[in-house]
Amino acid sequence: xxxxxxxxxxxxxxxxxxxxxxxxxxxxxxxxxxxxxxxxxxxxxxxxxxxxxxxxxxxxxxxxxxxxxxxxxxxxxxxxxxxxxxxxxxxxxxxxxxxxxxxxxxxxxxxxxxxxxxxxxxxxxxxxxxxxxxxxxxxxxxxxxxxxxxxxxxxxxxxxxxxxxxxxxxxxxxxxxxxxxxxxxxxxxxxxxxxxxxxxxxxxxxxxxxxxxxxxxxxxxxxxxxxxxxxxxxxxxxxxxxxxxxxxxxxxxxxxxxxxxxxxxxxxxxxxxxxxxxxxxxxxxxxxxxxxxxxx
Amino acid sequence: xxxxxxxxxxxxxxxxxxxxxxxxxxxxxxxxxxxxxxxxxxxxxxxxxxxxxxxxxxxxxxxxxxxxxxxxxxxxxxxxxxxxxxxxxxxxxxxxxxxxxxxxxxxxxxxxxxxxxxxxxxxxxxxxxxxxxxxxxxxxxxxxxxxxxxxxxxxxxxxxxxxxxxxxxxxxxxxxxxxxxxxxxxxxxxxxxxxxxxxxxxxxxxxxxxxxxxxxxxxxxxxxxxxxxxxxxxxxxxxxxxxxxxxxxxxxxxxxxxxxxxxxxxxxxxxxxxxxxxxxxxxxxxxxxxxxxxxx
Numbered sequence: 001x002x003x004x005x006x007x008x009x010x011x012x013x014x015x016x017x018x019x020x021x022x023x024x025x026x027x028x029x030x031x032x033x034x035x036x037x038x039x040x041x042x043x044x045x046x047x048x049x050x051x052x053x054x055x056x057x058x059x060x061x062x063x064x065x066x067x068x069x070x071x072x073x074x075x076x077x078x079x080x081x082x083x084x085x086x087x088x089x090x091x092x093x094x095x096x097x098x099x100x101x102x103x104x105x106x107x108x109x110x111x112x113x114x115x116x117x118x119x120x121x122x123x124x125x126x127x128x129x130x131x132x133x134x135x136x137x138x139x140x141x142x143x144x145x146x147x148x149x150x151x152x153x154x155x156x157x158x159x160x161x162x163x164x165x166x167x168x169x170x171x172x173x174x175x176x177x178x179x180x181x182x183x184x185x186x187x188x189x190x191x192x193x194x195x196x197x198x199x200x201x202x203x204x205x206x207x208x209x210x211x212x213x214x215x216x217x218x219x220x221x222x223x224x225x226x227x228x229x230x231x232x233x234x235x236x237x238x239x240x241x242x243x244x245x246x247x248x249x250x251x252x253x254x255x256x257x258x259x260x261x262x263x264x265x266x267x268x269x270x271x272x273x274x275x276x277x278x279x280x281x282x283x284x285x286x287x288x289x290x291x292x293x294x295x296x
Numbered sequence: 297x298x299x300x301x302x303x304x305x306x307x308x309x310x311x312x313x314x315x316x317x318x319x320x321x322x323x324x325x326x327x328x329x330x331x332x333x334x335x336x337x338x339x340x341x342x343x344x345x346x347x348x349x350x351x352x353x354x355x356x357x358x359x360x361x362x363x364x365x366x367x368x369x370x371x372x373x374x375x376x377x378x379x380x381x382x383x384x385x386x387x388x389x390x391x392x393x394x395x396x397x398x399x400x401x402x403x404x405x406x407x408x409x410x411x412x413x414x415x416x417x418x419x420x421x422x423x424x425x426x427x428x429x430x431x432x433x434x435x436x437x438x439x440x441x442x443x444x445x446x447x448x449x450x451x452x453x454x455x456x457x458x459x460x461x462x463x464x465x466x467x468x469x470x471x472x473x474x475x476x477x478x479x480x481x482x483x484x485x486x487x488x489x490x491x492x493x494x495x496x497x498x499x500x501x502x503x504x505x506x507x508x509x510x511x512x513x514x515x516x517x518x519x520x521x522x523x524x525x526x527x528x529x530x531x532x533x534x535x536x537x538x539x540x541x542x543x544x545x546x547x548x549x550x551x552x553x554x555x556x557x558x559x560x561x562x563x564x565x566x567x568x569x570x571x572x573x574x575x576x577x578x579x580x581x582x583x584x585x586x587x588x589x590x591x592x
Contacts, residue, residue, distance in 0.1 A: 118532040124488070153449040155486035156530045157513045166488045190451035192420070192462045217453045221517040234452045236414040 002030035003275040004283045006291045008061035010035030010211070010256035013274060014267045019044045021267065023056040029271035033059040033101075033252045033291065035209075036094060038066070038087060046090055050097035059291070060098040060105075061252035062146065062182075062209045063091040067108035069130035070123040070160055077126075084108075084134050092141040101291050103251055104143045105208045107182055109150065112157040123160045128170055131179055139178045146208035147171055148182035151190075153223055164188050164197040171206050180208030183244060184256070186215055186227055189235045195243050202247020210244045211254045212237060212282050220260070227257045229273060231281035241285035250288045253278070298326035299571040300579045302587045304357035306331030306507070306552035309570060310563045315340045317563065319352040325567035329355040329397075329548045329587065331505075332390060334362070334383060342386055346393035355587070356394040356401075357548035358442065358478075358505045359387040363404035365426035366419040366456055373422075380404075380430050388437040397587050399547055400439045401504045403478055405446065408453040419456045424466055427475055435474045442504035443467055444478035447486075449519055460484050460493040467502050476504030479540060480552070482511055482523055485531045491539050498543020506540045507550045508533060508578050516556070523553045525569060527577035537581035546584045549574070 009031055011022040019040040026034050034056075041049040041063075053060070066087035069080045087106055095104035110127045113120060131145065138145050147167040150159035161167050167181040181201055188194045201207045214233030219226045230237055241253075255274050262270055305327055307318040315336040322330050330352075337345040337359075349356070362383035365376045383402055391400035406423045409416060427441065434441050443463040446455035457463050463477040477497055484490045497503045510529030515522045526533055537549075551570050558566055 113530055118530050120486070120530075120532065121535075151448065152486040153447070153515065153519075156511060162486050163488060190416070190448040190458050192459060215452060219449065219519055223449075223515055223519065234409055234414050234416075236416065239417075 001028065001272065003032070004278055005032055005289060006253050006286060007031060007275060007278045008033035008035050008059070008252040008254040009271060009274055010062070010064060010254050011037050011040065012064060013255060013257040013262065014270050015263050017267050019049060020052065023052065023058065025267045025271050026058060027056055028268065029275060031058065031271065031275070032099070033061045035062045035064060035254045035256060036060060037064045038090060041090060041094070046093055050093050053094055054097035057099055059100070059252065060095045060102040061254050062103065062105040062107050063087065063094060065107040065109050068111035070111035070126050071114050072126070081130065081133060084130070085137055088134070088138050088141050088143050091143045103209070105146050106138070106143055107146045107148050107209065109148055110159045110161040112155070112160060120155070120160060127161060131170060131174065135174045135178050139175065144177060144208045145179045146182040147179065148184060149187055151187045163191055163193065164201065165193055168197060168201055168204065168206060176205035180206040182209045182211060183207055184211035184213070185235050185237065185240050186213045189215055189240070195239065198240070198243045198247055202244070202249060207244065207247060207249040209251070209254055210249055211256055212241070212278070213255060213257050225258050225260050227259050229257065229277035230255065231277050237281045238285045241282055245285070245287040250291065252291050253282060253286070297324065297568065299328070300574055301328055301585060302549050302582060303327060303571060303574045304329035304331050304355070304548040304550040305567060305570055306358070306360065306550050307333055307336065308360060309551060309553040309558065310566055311559050313563050315345060316348065319348065319354065321563045321567050322354060323352055324564065325571060327354065327567070327571070328395070329357045331358045331360060331550045331552060332356060333360045334386060337386060337390070342389055346389050349390055350393035353395055355396070355548065356391045356398040357550050358399065358401040358403050359383065359390060361403040361405050364407035366407035366422050367410050368422070377426065377429055380426070381433055384430065384434050384437050384439050387439045399505070401442050402434070402439055403442045403444050403505065405444055406455045406457040408451070408456060416451070416456060420462070423457060427466060427470065431470045431474050435471065440473060440504045441475045442478040443475065444480060445483055447483045459487055459489065460497065461489055464493060464497055464500065464502060472501035476502040478505045478507060479503055480507035480509070481531050481533065481536050482509045485511055485536070491535065494536070494539045494543055498540070498545060503540065503543060503545040505547070505550055506545055507552055508537070508574070509551060509553050521554050521556050523555050525553065525573035526551065527573050533577045534581045537578055541581070541583040546587065548587050549578060549582070
């Protein structure tokens, strides 16, 4: 089997696969690249996971995820910053172990409002503070931090960073090789400013990852799980993909689907279906066929 | 009983009350102002509804709602434009019948993507076209059209207008007395640009209505019904209310709650609870105690 050479599947799409199983599924389905999650890596242990990942022959597109640093200064915040330090190290280790073209990109989800707080502005300031603290460490490790704006429906409980403009504003004080943004169609498709901000992100060299999944309604009872294969919803992948390509981004394109039905589907079938959906809905709009960029 | 003199309850909060019952409930609870819906008015008939409304002694804060004009040109679009014409007439009639200070404001919900369409940009252009067609009629009737940005989670199926900036941009070609925007905390609280756009809306004289209801998670299975009494969620009503007041808005402040639990509560209790929540969470931040402005 083959998959598009720039397609990466984020293993969150096959959430219940073990670390080894997820690598096996993707290799068998002809993928060249994968987005890993920290938890399955931790189950295996970083050194062993890096070895097995290297043996798979896959590239790393991103490591998901850390962040969650909107709490006020104190022990909990220190623990969060330390967790982010470990995630930076894991990103560097896995990217070094992966095949040529691996991207040392760590996806950061900001975190929601602290318990009992209504201070959204203050929480956003705390994200800026965390980036200032972590950027030197990411730089030293050769890792790019990808600030991910999440859909505004998650603003209170998951990510106070809600738009690409906001992510780029947060990234702006830093070297683009060190702090960039994640462009995920699911999160930003509705934004009247999205295309202009993609153009800006490209100009500023800050697209750290491009992720494609689709939006459809009605939303499921758990709104975290409403992601669909590209083409199964309302997002105009031609418009977004051409905008990202025009911006100069030529790295892997990641599919990350949180969806209870997809999680309940056999993993090999999900990998095949993802590759087909990508081939139909996204690949025709890619200007560059082969992933060429290594970042970080 | 008394309620704050600038508090208006939108009758969507007591969805299952008849037209007469909703007026009775609000008068008994000491309200001076009400936001009406078209459907209960239609059940009574416009002339009779206007008479009974006039007899109630209440002011009109808004009429909800029309819009829904994102379809391409054709019979369906013509029917939608005609429906909006009738809604404009109803707004003028009810505002004229209401007590002094009644606001002839018609709330417009844009509508979602047309069936099968992925052209969000095109759908937004169709909203602009509809406003151009309706503005002269609103102007002639002395009615202000309030373009309401809805939360981005409704962008595909309910309203392609997702931010206050977008609503103000759509309104900008027109006289502010004819096309303004609805500022509803539930829909815009997450927006990093919200406070700046409220300031802009005030400067441009385009705040047609200020609506307060709260956001809390988890969202209910039907995400349309996730609205809460002010103070029961995460929205910073001090910040928003002060911003709206500083912008010069001095009209009614409307509470509109779509929530299955609230709909199942006795209407008199909802009216009382709404007035109490408003007194606690919103009223302390109002600069002007008495509604003074008539618009349109």
